[in-house]
Amino acid sequence: GAGVSQTPSNKVTEKGKYVELRCDPISGHTALYWYRQSLGQGPEFLIYFQGTGAADDSGLPNDRFFAVRPEGSVSTLKIQRTERGDSAVYLCASSAGTSGKDEQFFGPGTRLTVL
Amino acid sequence: AQSVTQLGSHVSVSEGALVLLRCNYSSSVPPYLFWYVQYPNQGLQLLLKYTSAATLVKGINGFEAEFKKSETSFHLTKPSAHMSDAAEYFCAVSPRGGDKIIFGKGTRLHILP
Numbered sequence: 001g002a003g004v005s006q007t008p009s010n011k012v013t014e015k016g017k018y019v020e021l022r023c024d025p026i027s028g029h030t031a032l033y034w035y036r037q038s039l040g041q042g043p044e045f046l047i048y049f050q051g052t053g054a055a056d057d058s059g060l061p062n063d064r065f066f067a068v069r070p071e072g073s074v075s076t077l078k079i080q081r082t083e084r085g086d087s088a089v090y091l092c093a094s095s096a097g098t099s100g101k102d103e104q105f106f107g108p109g110t111r112l113t114v115l
Numbered sequence: 116a117q118s119v120t121q122l123g124s125h126v127s128v129s130e131g132a133l134v135l136l137r138c139n140y141s142s143s144v145p146p147y148l149f150w151y152v153q154y155p156n157q158g159l160q161l162l163l164k165y166t167s168a169a170t171l172v173k174g175i176n177g178f179e180a181e182f183k184k185s186e187t188s189f190h191l192t193k194p195s196a197h198m199s200d201a202a203e204y205f206c207a208v209s210p211r212g213g214d215k216i217i218f219g220k221g222t223r224l225h226i227l228p
Contacts, residue, residue, distance in 0.1 A: 004158075033215065040124075042205050042218030043159070056215060091159070098214045101147060101166045106159040 025094030138206030
């Protein structure tokens with residue numbers, strides 16, 4: 001009964017570099033969400049997948065951010081030309097369904113630091 | 116747009132005292148409401164949720180919250196604080212039939228011995 005896992009747990013990169021953050025959802029969960037939590041703030045929605053497709057990407061801040069979920073399970077959040085303002089904890093969550101009632105289970109997050 | 120406002124970024128209570136964390140929501144229709152807890156260096160954990168059944172919702176670890184439509188509030192309470200309750204608490208809202216969760220800025224709860 002593994003929960004949501006995220007790798008790496010910490011990522012330090014230099015400004016301008018490309019990074020990939022990985023999320024392994026709970027087995028069988030069809031919905032997958034990405035959030036970003038900046039210091040002293042609550043998590044902020046980025047994008048959510050239902051199966052393989054992005055059902056809502058309205059939270060992605062700009063076109064440097066992109067996420068995929070090619071087989072409907074693992075997802076990768078990709079950030080191009082990283083900026084210092086991208087430093088945050090990136091959280092992934094998964095749920096069995098997409099009703100507002102379905103609980104989203106969160107992973108421990110990836111702490112991204114852009115120098 | 117839906118939103119939540121948490122009153123007080125830091126709250127301190129003595130061990131054994133009542134815990135009250137305030138949350139007000141903004142929505143044209145009653146949404147789904149949640150309280151999450153985040154312990155140091157751990158992931159978010161759901162404490163309780165309101166999904167239009169009973170207005171008084173009981174959660175884990177002795178916490179409960181009451182949905183008050185007239186006040187657009189969903190305050191979190193616990194009768195007697197324990198040292199292990201020290202954590203960050205987030206109130207959150209989700210549209211009915213929706214998907215993404217909108218979080219408040221959080222309230223850090225400090226327990227005084």
